[in-house]
Amino acid sequence: MDLSCFKAYDLRGRVPDQLNPELAEKIGRAYVEVTGAKKVIVGYDIRLSSPEIAESLSNGLMAAGADVFDIGLCGTEQVYFATSHYKMDGGIMVTASHNPKDHNGMKMVGPESRPISSDNGLNDIRDRVLEPFTDAPKQGGREPLEVMSAYVDHLLGYIDAGSLTPxxxxxxxxxxxxxxxxxxxxxxxxxxxxxxxxxxxxxxxxxxxxxxxxxxxxxxxxxxxxxxxxxxxxxxxxxxxxxxxxxxxxFIEGYYIVGLLADQFLRKTGGGKVIHDPRLTWNTLDLVKAAGGEAIESKTGHAFIKQRMRDEDAIYGGEMSAHHYFRDFAYCDSGMIPWLLVAERLCQSGQTLSSLIDARIEAYPASGEINRTIDDPAKVIAAIEAKYSPDAKSINHVDGLSIEYDKWRFNLRMSNTEPVVRLNVESRADKALMEEKTEELLAEMHRLNEAG
Structure with missing residues (x-):
């Protein structure tokens, strides 16, 4: 059986050769056996293959003895919301997010919508799929669950409706x-x-x-x-x-939105902890400090950020990849809460979005993430570290390599899934310096790659 759809954080693959109803049914059975879940939320996205895969998944869950609460067509965050809000044992979203249209996948969570990834159950589910199954003595049932109204009420709780203007x-x-x-x-x-x-x-x-x-x-x-x-x-x-x-x-780079949302949240709460990723940091650090918060760096990736947010009881976490996480949303990511907060800020401040962002881009110009295919990523990153570390103010390895100087800094990290190195560069109010250093690093990476 082809199990290549199992990734580090979720499942994704082509339908039907990498993911199909037969495999989905086995995944449902394996999920219950590995997690022990008795009550599971199931939802699915708009892909043409999603209803059939969700149906087979649900059949597998029920055959293994779990009750399925079917929330139907929805977004991933509604599975997160329903699992935590209704105190279920777990939830599975059938989705391939932004993958090609002939793909599908699943995102899985346990109690309190804690992510299930390769280091805490996903590999066990993958391995269990290969073994034979027997039906549970008592089959589970299935019932529809309407979550949209409770979810919308929850979303509206993040903003002060009275302060909104047309x-x-x-x-x-x-x-x-x-x-x-x-x-x-x-x-x-x-x-x-x-x-x-x-x-x-x-x-x-x-x-x-x-x-x-x-x-x-x-x-x-x-x-x-x-x-x-x-x-x-x-x-x-x-x-x-x-x-x-x-x-x-x-188009506004996600990095600057992280700072804006951190600032907006801290204004509401009067302080608290904010989690951010290490790729671009100075703008976020600056705004969090000014708003009386504490910024904490975490490795990139939703499983790492969610865990760190729980450990620190952080109110908000943001990644420049446009994932935004909220304590009151079971520490999960939402694509709806961020725009509500930005709209509220526009109404309250009377400012335009460009005026809120321009000053930040000027203060901390950034390259945005630049990807390069590299034959031996670890070797190239080690060579860059050897060359750039002697004069550095600080060096850290929270996620890849981050090197900082007085006027500029960069982060260089390997992709988890492909032979690609990702570069981010930023400076303090010096766009020309940022651009110069970006070109210099790209040229050095190219030279090292060619040299083998």
Whole structure:
């Protein structure tokens, strides 16, 4: 049996050769045997293969003796919400997020929506799939569970509705699931939503929803300009990531949104801990300190950030990849809470989004993440460290290599899944220096790779 769909954090693969109903049924059985779960939330995204895979998964869960609570078509964060809110033993979301349309996958959580990844059960589930199964003495049942209303109420709890003023907002669901939530939430808000690629459609007529790809941004940016909107928002297919465009249609790097959300949250709470990833840090550190919070660095990746947030009881965590995590959302990531907080900030401050962001980009210009295919990533990173460490102010290895100087810093890390090295560079208010050092590092990486 091909089990290549099992990854470090979740399952993803082509349908039907890497993931299919037969395998999904076995995964359901294995999930119950490994976790001991008795009550499991199941939801699925808008992909054409998702209902059938969710059906087989549910049959496997029930055959192993678990009761299934079916929340139907939804986003990943609704599985997280329902699992914690209704105190279930676990939850499984059938989704391949922004992968190609012939792919599908699953994201799994345990009690309190704690992630299940390769180091805490996912590999055990994979290995158990290969063994024979017998039905549980008592089969589980299945019932539908309506979570949208409780979920929308929860989302609205993050903002002060009384402080909101009319805004026009472009929202691009990418024909994923986000439009379903916008349709429910808009009746509670004084906003005018301009809806782009709004209808859920697993054929993805406008391309797979992945707003991080530059070629997928124009539809949102153009609509912002055409309608004179205050901002634009775009989501991936299962809407656990959201991306922002200012009133000029400019795409905003996720790094600057982390700082903005940390600042907004700390203003509300009067302090607290904020978790961030090590790729780009100075802007976040600056804003968190100014707002009376404590910034804590964590390794990149949702399983690491969620665990660190629990350990520290952090109020918010952010990654520059547009994943944003919230303590009151079971420490999970949401693609809906961030835009509500940014919209609230626009209303309360009377400022434009560009004016809130421009000063931060000037203070800490950043390269954005640059990926390079490298034959021997570990060797290249070690050579870069040897060359750049003698004059460094600090060096750390929380996630890859971070080297810091007075005026600039960089992070260089290997991908978990491919022979790719990811570079991020930032400076203190010196764009030319940031660009110069980025080019210098890329040239050095190229030279080392060519030299073998």
């Amino acid at each position: 805004l026009s907002i472009v929202c691009n669901a990418g024909n994923g699931g986000a439009g379903l939530v916008i349709d429910q939430i808009e009746q509670h808000l004084p906003f005018d939503f301009i809806k782009v690629h709004h209808q859920p459609d697993g054929h993805f007529p406008n391309g797979v929803p992945n707003p991080i790809l530059p070629e997928n941004r124009a539809a949102t940016a153009d609509a912002v300009i055409e309608h004179g909107a205050a901002m634009g928002i775009a989501w991936d297919g299962d809407y656990d990531r959201c991306f922002f465009f200012d009133e000029n249609g400019r």
